[in-house]
Amino acid sequence: MLNQLAWKASWRHLLLHPWQLALLILGIALGVAVVVAVDLATSSATLAFNDAAKTFSSTTTHQIIDPENKLDERVYLELKQQYPQLAVAPLVQGYLSSPEYPGRRFHIIGIDPFSDTPFRAEGAALEREILTQLLTEPLTALATKKLRTEITTLPLTTGNTTQQLKIIGLMNEQPGTSALLESVLMVDIATAQELFNMEGYLSQIDLVLPQQDTAITQQIQQNIPKTYQLNSIQSKTNALTQMTKAFRINLMAMSLLAIVVGMFIISNAISFSVLQRRKIFGSLRSTGAEPKLILQIILTEALVIGCIGTFFGFILGAFLAEGLLTLVTRTINDLYFQLGTSSLTIDSWSIFKGVSLGVGATLIAALIPATEAVKSSSDTIIRRSSIENRSLKLIPKLALTGIGIIVMGVALILLPLDSLILSFTALFFILMGYALISPWAMLKLSSGLQSAMTRTLGITGLMACRSIKRNISRTGIATAALLIAIATTVGVSTMIGSFRIAVQNWIESSLxxxxxxxxxxxxxxxxxxxxxxxxxxxxxxxxxxxxxxxxxxxxxxxxxxxxxxxxxxxxxxxxxxxxxxxxxxxxxxxxxxxxxxxxxxxxxxxxxxxxxxxxxxxxxxxxxxxxxxxxxxxxxxxxxxxxxxxxxxxxxxxxxxxxxxxxxxxxxxxxxxxxxxxxxxxxxxxxxxxxxxxxxxxxxxxLAVFDRTFAVTDVLRLLTLIVAIVGILAALMALQLERIKEIATLKAIGFTPRQIQFLLITETGLSGLLAGLLSLPLGIIMAVILIHEINQISFGWSMPLSLDPLQFIYAILIALTAAMIAGIYPAKLLSKTPTAEALRHE
Amino acid sequence: MTSEIIQLKNISKVYHEGGDQHAIFNQLSVNFIQGQTSAIIGRSGSGKSTLLNLISGIDLPTSGEVIVNGNRMTRLDESNRTKLRRKEIGFIFQAFNLIPTLTVLENILLPLELNHYDKKTDEAIELLNQVGLANRYNSFPDRLSGGEQQRIAIVRALIHEPKIVLADEPTGNLDTKTAETILQLLEELICDKNLTLILVTHSMEMAQLADLIYEVRDNQLMLNSG
Incomplete structure (x- = not known):
């Protein structure tokens, strides 16, 4: 009976505070959403990226190309005659746009259906009628099922004219390739030559050469004109992998950063929820509930709430990912090669990461306060002061641990190894270390500011400074998350700003x-x-x-x-x-x-x-x-x-x-x-x-391409920042709602509603201000690492660090505004809450 | 000559809970005289605390008028009611309600600062001395015992020299011995100050110390002649 009622007592608290429950779920959902979004977008783009190199050349081992793009088709005929035993196929390809689909480019692939069969499954097994039509009728094409249901004729812009391409049949779509083929049109080689004005020429000749037989490769190389190149597909794929490695690693790093912020937010939300119910747990312990039961209750709740939050996080993440993917694809198109339209691919690894974060982080976050609640005597569970005292004792230890982690990070950077993974690990260590030091620094800064704040704002300033210390157990993690997000903004903006200035100077002198x-x-x-x-x-x-x-x-x-x-x-x-x-x-x-x-x-x-x-x-x-x-x-x-x-x-x-x-x-x-x-x-x-x-x-x-390149970074940064802002908003709102009785007392003593609002907004604003101030050194450290380590290793570019004071003011203003916004709603709500009712509040 | 510092005229207070109405007071009229100590007794939920809330302007009556030191409380907006309260009234709560982020001294000086009075730190220390806590002036409330906290709350209620002190079961959270000390202290501090003290209590022993004892019964305030 006690067990049932114990469960009910805990649950009912959550249900009786629906706003707090909603904020808790929102915190988890947002943490999961941003990670899932970044992950889905990057993994989908990477998939498209990797596959783009292989699409339509699954069995090809070598390609003959002309760097001048004037590969004579007679070379193909000669090869066919000289090496009848070899699989050889000509290809004409290029990209064209359509007035019907503004902003989309279609990949036109011209093949010889007879010689192409060993190479590409897409053009294989065509019905006789379709094949005849493709070969005999000009401007006919095969498309994907999806494209064919949308249109039957596609106008294509070629030079100054528009040509109508008739879609007569379907490509043989291989499982899992539909997304890649979305903007692909397969035509007969003659049609492609007509579209691209390449009569008599080819884009490439594909070959399947026996792996062991290097003699034949050398023979072909000698027989083709000197200006042509015979390249192995492996070297092309290697080149693409090399080319995109840094870009992918950078995206992965942003995803990791989102995970860190997401974890912080989730931890804060769930630990706060447990701390709020300390009275219930304390009373249950006093009534005879075993510690094991309390642990079960807290962890089961965390599991259920984590699952709900993760579910909503996935939905939100998928929406965000669509938008992100467009940006990632655009950057790839700008910098590397035409990727066409990538579609969102939901892979099991992304799902696993999202669930691990949503449910795992929630459980881990709940475990710490749950263990505390189980270990402590029932009296100390109830007393909030004991929690704060414990937190205050823990803070210097955390700061020391943080310093240790930072030293490890610095040591990793100083290692004479040019490894991008190692540099990101070092950056991650420094971020985490700094986050651990931040509560101690917040306390020191708030103490330092106390006399100035008191002189300026009177008792309100004093109370605001003291509130940092008093509420550190409730808002410390969320503030650290905000600090990391703002520092990232400063670091990445400084890096981009320095980069932009370097590019500008370079263009000025080179053009x-x-x-x-x-x-x-x-x-x-x-x-x-x-x-x-x-x-x-x-x-x-x-x-x-x-x-x-x-x-x-x-x-x-x-x-x-x-x-x-x-x-x-x-x-x-x-x-x-x-x-x-x-x-x-x-x-x-x-x-x-x-x-x-x-x-x-x-x-x-x-x-x-x-x-x-x-x-x-x-x-x-x-x-x-x-x-x-x-x-x-x-x-x-x-x-x-x-x-x-x-x-x-x-x-x-x-x-x-x-x-x-x-x-x-x-x-x-x-x-x-x-x-x-x-x-x-x-x-x-x-x-x-x-x-x-x-x-x-x-x-x-x-400069436009430069700005577009960093648009995705900007969005990721913004997303991380939004998560952090919502996180601190949720934490501060929950905190203020918890202080309902304290605020009522202030009103009873003589604080007017306006004074109450001012006090609460000053308190939250101060948290933001301190997070903003503390984020600056970390931001600059990040910028230095990004410029002198990560950029150097990724791209080999060096550039001077350019610090922009406006960026710093902007960062502080973001933090200040975010925290003040977080204070507005509870301030309004609490200033209007009937005092008499609030005084009775427990 | 007696002057009525608090006048309650035809006060009704009705609470709505779901679809139900719950009347606390019905056409209640009562005056409190300056310098008098009144005790309010009654069973739990009868409306004793509500009465203090109505007098202080923390709560408003459903109908009727509350006049405090000549000010029609019911006609003031919340901000002006607050200003009147912080000037004329000192509040002592059952749960002490000290501000956790302020030290003992700062808690005491808070009403002065809110009223823009000169900070009488020496006087506050003197008062702390009287209540035996001068050495704790720099401590935070969570370091003090219940009795100590309530002594601070009493000093806080008196520091700005209000005309009225409202005490809502000030000994309700304390053991008997501490409760006696607190009562004694309250008596000492308010004597010769011509203060009006309204004391809500469950304890008849405590009520006996008042000039008048009222009982909240049947939505009315009955003068307890016994």
């Missing part, structure tokens, strides 16, 4: 020319500037200073190399800012055609220093390479993989290729500036694939 001419890159055809255009340009603008460039991607077994061949004026060369190496010596070496200049990330990834030799693979033969001395390492934030620069003359000798992919022009005479631009634009009429950009446009575009 020294006025105009830049390049080929509109639609992945479909050659990116070579027509030599006739260059000739005409030089004729019409004689004597104009011009830099010439040629992009070349060079594949190696480990990673692709972005090679830039430059024909530079001394003036153009001066746009480089060297991190290592002397500009005059580098200029001399560059013109001697025996040197290479490398960007900072390139030097980092290839472990190069000035004076080292770099082996550059060249197309002269399958094993051909050229040894070049590194003459300088320059700052460059264009690519995290880095770029290598050689003289254009050297490139032309090595590659036997005189084509150009970019021009930059100096229009020094301001009087003829507009006339010269008009001349170039008139020339452009005959060259629709060329684009002209002013340096100011490139600057704006670069």
């Amino acid at each position: 020294s020319a006025d105009l830049y001419i390049s080929v509109i890159d639609n992945n479909s055809s050659s990116n070579v500037i027509d030599p006739q255009f260059i000739e005409q340009l030089q004729q019409r603008l004689p004597g104009i200073t011009m830099n010439q460039s040629k992009w070349q991607q060079v594949y190696t077994e480990t990673r692709p190399i972005n090679l830039l061949a430059l024909g530079l004026s001394r003036r153009g060369f001066e746009g480089f800012r060297f991190k290592h190496g002397d500009i005059n010596k580098a200029w001399a070496a560059f013109n001697n055609n025996n040197s290479i200049l490398v960007s900072e990330p390139f030097a980092y990834h290839h472990q190069l220093a000035v004076g080292d030799f770099f082996i550059l693979p060249t197309p002269q033969a399958a094993t051909a390479e050229t040894k070049l001395r590194v003459a300088g390492i320059f700052y460059n934030y264009a690519s995290e993989q880095g770029i290598a620069i050689i003289n254009l003359n050297l490139y032309q000798q090595l590659w036997k290729n005189t084509s150009l992919s970019g021009l930059s022009l100096y229009l020094d005479d301001k009087n003829t500036y507009d006339a010269n631009i008009e001349t170039i634009q008139n020339l452009f009429i005959h060259y629709p694939k060329l684009q002209l950009r002013k340096s100011s446009e490139i600057r704006a575009m670069t």
Whole structure:
């Protein structure tokens, strides 16, 4: 009987305080939601990311490509004749947009259905009627079931015209690939060539080569034209994995941060709920309830509430994840390659993590106060002062533990190992250590502020300062969560701000020319500037200073190399800012055609220093390479993989290729500036694939991409901050509601409702202010680690730390406002609660 | 010459609980004279504490009028009722209700600060001395025993020299011996101050100390002639 009533006594408390129960569930749900959202979004993007490299090439072992995107289709026919025993298939692919689906790009894949069967299941097993139609009828396509139910004809923008692509059948969708194929259209190779204006050319030739037989690989390499490359799929996949590793690890780190904040919030919510019912548990103990029963009651409740909170957290998390995924996909598209539309994939690991956090953290959080309640005598359970005294005794011990953890974190950073995981672990240690020190620091700061607050705000200021000490057991964890979230805001904002300033300075110095001419890159055809255009340009603008460039991607077994061949004026060369190496010596070496200049990330990834030799693979033969001395390492934030620069003359000798992919022009005479631009634009009429950009446009575009890149980080940061704010809101609200009798006494003694409101908002505001102030040192430490450790290891970029005082004021204001908002509702509620009733409150 | 410092005119107080109405007072009229000590007795739930709440303006009557020192309490808004209360009334609660975040001295000085009076720290220390707690002035309430806390609460109720002191079962949470000490102290502190003390109690022994004893019975306040 006692057992039943004991359960009822505890439960009824929760049910009689529905708002507090709702806040408790909300705290858990939000903690779970943000973790699940970040996790689902990143895992879905990663899945799409990984699969994108493999889609449609499941059995392909090698690919032949032309870096110029002009792979002659006759090469394919020759291969078929020479190696009838081999599986060989041609492919033309590219991306097109549709006016019907603004913002979405469709991946068009042109195949030869007969030779393609061993490679791709998607185009296999077609009905005879569909196959005939696909081969004989122009502009016909196969799509996914989903896309086909939406449309039967898809208008596609190709150059200045729109072509209608008729969807005649369904691709053979493999289990689990539907999401990846959503924006894919499979067409006959002739249709793809027509759409991309690539008649006679291919994007690539896929091959299945016997793994053991390296002779055949070498034979093919020798037989194909020298400018073509035969690459193994493994090296391409490796390259993609390398390229995206840092990005994925960074997302994972943000997810871990969300877990930390989520755990703090859940812990605070549940431990508060147990502490609030200390009287009930104490009375039950006095009445004869065994400690075991109290433990059972608390843990069962935590389990039930944890399950409910986790359930709601999942629903909310899935909604948030949809939005996050769009941002993550956009960043991947901006930085790496076209991913198309990724769909949310709910995997069991994400579910496991969400449940572990929601239910596990709730149970662990409940265990600590539950054990306390079980260990203590019934009298001490009831007395709140004993709880606060215990907390106050614990705080210096926690601070010492925190210092120990921080020392461990610093030691990890100082280890001479360039490991991203290790750096994040160190950062995590420092965060946790600082969080443990924060209650002690809060107490010290509030004591320090006491006399100033009393002088300024009188008794209200004094009471606000003392409330920090008195309520540390109730709000300490939530305040630490707010502190971590604000510190993250400061740290990440400082890192992004420093990065942005570095990028801005870099663009300013490197974009020294006025105009830049390049080929509109639609992945479909050659990116070579027509030599006739260059000739005409030089004729019409004689004597104009011009830099010439040629992009070349060079594949190696480990990673692709972005090679830039430059024909530079001394003036153009001066746009480089060297991190290592002397500009005059580098200029001399560059013109001697025996040197290479490398960007900072390139030097980092290839472990190069000035004076080292770099082996550059060249197309002269399958094993051909050229040894070049590194003459300088320059700052460059264009690519995290880095770029290598050689003289254009050297490139032309090595590659036997005189084509150009970019021009930059100096229009020094301001009087003829507009006339010269008009001349170039008139020339452009005959060259629709060329684009002209002013340096100011490139600057704006670069910064726009930069800002978009960090949009996802911003959202994650914001989400974490929202969780922390809601957490502190829940904690402070619950705390204030617990003080109903104390507030009523103040009213009875003579506090007016307005004074009560002022007091409560000052109290919560002070908590926020202290959290904000304490977050600044941690934020700066985070920024230093992010800039000098994590960024350096992830991308190889170095940049000076730029501290923005406005960021700090903003952070303090966020913390202050969040905490004050948290105080408004209970302040209003308590100031209006009938005093007589509140005085009777137990 | 006697002056009526508290006037309750045709007071009714009805509580609503769910759909039920529960009348505490019905057309109650009573006056309290300045300088007199009145004890209010009655069974639990009869409305003794409600009466104090009505007098102090913490609660409002359903109908009728409460006049305190010439101020029509029932016509004031909450803010002005509070200002009147903090000036004219000192409150002593059964559960002491000291502010946990303030020290003993600060708790005592609180009414002065709220009334914007000069802080009479010396006087507060003197009063603490009288109640035997001068050495505890810097302690926080949770370090004090019940009896000590109530002594502080009494000093807090008197420090700003109110005209009225309302004591709601001030010894209800104390043992007999401590209760006697507290009563004695209360008597000492209010004598010669021409204070009006209204004392809610269960104890007839305590009630005997008052000039008048009222009993809350049948929604009325009956003067107990015995």
